[in-house]
Amino acid sequence: xxxxxxxxxxxxxxxxxxxxxxxxxxxxxxxxxxxxxxxxxxxxxxxxxxxxxxxxxxxxxxxxxxxxxxxxxxxxxxxxxxxxxxxxxxxxxxxxxxxxxxxxxxxxxxxxxxxxxxxxxxxxxxxxxxxxxxxxxxxxxxxxxxxxxxxxxxxxxxxxxxxxxxxxxxxxxxxxxxxxxxxxxxxxxxxxxxxxxx
Numbered sequence: 692x693x694x695x696x697x698x699x700x701x702x703x704x705x706x707x708x709x710x711x712x713x714x715x716x717x718x719x720x721x722x723x724x725x726x727x728x729x730x731x732x733x734x735x736x737x738x739x740x741x742x743x744x745x746x747x748x749x750x751x752x753x754x755x756x757x758x759x760x761x762x763x764x765x766x767x768x769x770x771x772x773x774x775x776x777x778x779x780x781x782x783x784x785x786x787x788x789x790x791x792x793x794x795x796x797x798x799x800x801x802x803x804x805x806x807x808x809x810x811x812x813x814x815x816x817x818x819x820x821x822x823x824x825x826x827x828x829x830x831x832x833x834x835x836x837x838x839x840x841x842x843x844x845x846x847x848x849x850x851x852x853x854x855x856x857x858x859x860x861x862x863x864x865x866x867x868x869x870x871x872x873x874x875x876x877x878x879x880x881x882x883x884x885x886x887x888x889x
Contacts, residue, residue, distance in 0.1 A: 692854045693724040693745025695766040696838060697845035703760040707781035712752070712760045714780070720749040722764060723787065725772070726855050737783065742772045743859045744787060766845070769858055790861045792837060803867040804836040807843060810874040814847075817881045822846065837863050840870040847877055 693699050703712050715722050724747065725740035732739035747764035754760055770787035778784045811830045815823040826846045833839035844857040844866075853873065860866035 692726055692851055692858070693747050693764060693766045694845040694854060694858055695745070695768055695841040697745075697766040697841075698750065699724070699747070699764045699766070701760075701762050701764060703762060709758055709760065710780070711782040712762060716749060716752050721767075722747055722749065723770065723785070724764070726851060726858075728852075728855070740772070741855055741859075743790070743855070743861075744770055744772060744785075745858055746770050746787070746789070766841070769861065792861055792863050794862055794864070796836065796863070800836050800863050800867060803864070803871055804833075804839055807839060807867060807871045807874060808833075810871065810878060811843060814874065814878055814881070817878065817885070836867055840866045843874060844870045847873055 703709055711722075723744045725744045727733045727738050727740055745766055746768045747766050749762060750765040751763040752760060753762070769790045771790055773786045773788050776784040776786055808830050811823075811827055815827045823846075826843065829842050830839060833842060840857070840860075840863070844854065847870075848854045848857055857866060857869055860869055
């Protein structure tokens with residue numbers, strides 16, 4: 692699962708994905724990750740994937756002596772699969788359309804972005820981990836509400852279905868609502884854990 696602005700480290704060892712990594716590195720350095728929603732989808736031939744995918748660029752490529760790779764993929768955007776392309780490659784190729792919000796910023800979007808920044812600050816006060824401290828710094832500098840929502844989603848959402856929902860939330864308002872609710876739920880869980888008897 693790849694959300695915009697997220698960094699995803701991958702160890703590439705299967706021969707088909709080694710070839711894909713070589714081709715990607717020699718080409719436009721753009722790669723997409725698609726989510727397989729469940730075991731039923733995984734059993735299909737080829738596995739069925741969700742139509743909205745995370746598009747990334749190769750931020751780092753380390754070639755290992757035996758032909759494997761360690762790579763870091765940086766999320767660059769969201770796209771919808773338009774069609775799967777036939778090719779002679781051992782990996783899957785698609786034609787995809789980049790997705791961008793169509794509605795302009797609104798007062799409600801600005802309010803939600805402010806609320807989300809305050810929630811991140813409260814989370815970092817409740818649990819002083821290096822990850823949350825770094826998230827506070829990034830959130831404080833975020834000027835674009837969509838970028839803010841994506842960064843927070845990438846840090847807080849762990850469930851693949853929740854991450855896919857954030858990826859599919861192209862419009863800013865539903866994306867901010869989803870991530871703000873998730874951040875509030877994490878904060879409430881922290882408060883509950885802190886007040887529970889030992």
